[in-house]
Amino acid sequence: MIKVIAKGYIKLGEVxxxxxxxxxxxxxxxxxxxxxxxxxxxxxxxxxxxxxxEEWKDQSALDKHMKTSHFVDSMAKLSKFQEKDMDIxxxxxxx
Amino acid sequence: MIKVIAKGYIKLGEVxxxxxxxxxxxxxxxxxxxxxxxxxxxxxxxxxxxxxxEEWKDQSALDKHMKTSHFVDSMAKLSKFQEKDMDIxxxxxxx
Numbered sequence: 001m002i003k004v005i006a007k008g009y010i011k012l013g014e015v016x017x018x019x020x021x022x023x024x025x026x027x028x029x030x031x032x033x034x035x036x037x038x039x040x041x042x043x044x045x046x047x048x049x050x051x052x053x054e055e056w057k058d059q060s061a062l063d064k065h066m067k068t069s070h071f072v073d074s075m076a077k078l079s080k081f082q083e084k085d086m087d088i089x090x091x092x093x094x095x
Numbered sequence: 096m097i098k099v100i101a102k103g104y105i106k107l108g109e110v111x112x113x114x115x116x117x118x119x120x121x122x123x124x125x126x127x128x129x130x131x132x133x134x135x136x137x138x139x140x141x142x143x144x145x146x147x148x149e150e151w152k153d154q155s156a157l158d159k160h161m162k163t164s165h166f167v168d169s170m171a172k173l174s175k176f177q178e179k180d181m182d183i184x185x186x187x188x189x190x
Contacts, residue, residue: 003136003148005100007184019189026190041098041186044154051186053098053148059139089102091136091146094114095121 001036002062004054007087014081015047021077022050028070029054034061048083062090096131097157099149102182109176110142116172117145123165124149129156143178157185 010018022040029038036055043049056062065071105113117135124133131150138144151157160166 002139005146005148023190039188040190042189044097044185044187049184050189051100051184053100053186089144089146090139091148092139093134094137094145095118095135 001093002056002059003091003093004052004056004062005087005089005091006052006054008050008052008078009083009086010048010050010081011083012048015050018050018078018081021074021081022052025070025074025078026052028068029065032061032065032068034058034064059090096188097151097154098186098188099147099151099157100182100184100186101147101149103145103147103173104178104181105143105145105176106178107143110145113145113173113176116169116176117147120165120169120173121147123163124160127156127160127163129153129159154185 019040026038026040029035034057036057038054041051041053056065114135121133121135124130129152131152133149136146136148151160
């Protein structure tokens, strides 16, 4: 199992638009067979930080996800609402 | 439910020592009544990035955790092995 943390920095005034597009991505991604969990989270102290927290069966499952039309289309749309590129980390369980 | 992502940047050569202390913190934190999950994860592309991913019942549960001796003691020890302060975000579920 791998975890993905994809932290987005959203432009002021664009948070609701980001969430609207992200909700489609979340719902479609959860339908993928090798997805374990997929959610969008908002920083409790900074509403402009919105982060996808995801769990996938393995790297191959993540690779497949990144080629789906819902991922490619959503990421293109979401990029317009972000101040800069997302911080993305892929993690293996350690303890 | 809230999620905590605490991302640590570990000094070269100190990764094993960080993991050793962190394992005590993880095991003790999982015993707390209002903890939902608590794990340490290593970045798949950079072994010097080690991140705690945690779930707590609510902010009050997290506040209690941060006053426990296992948290206070471990964080003091872990700070020696880090290049800089952790990036810490507290999140509410959004989608």
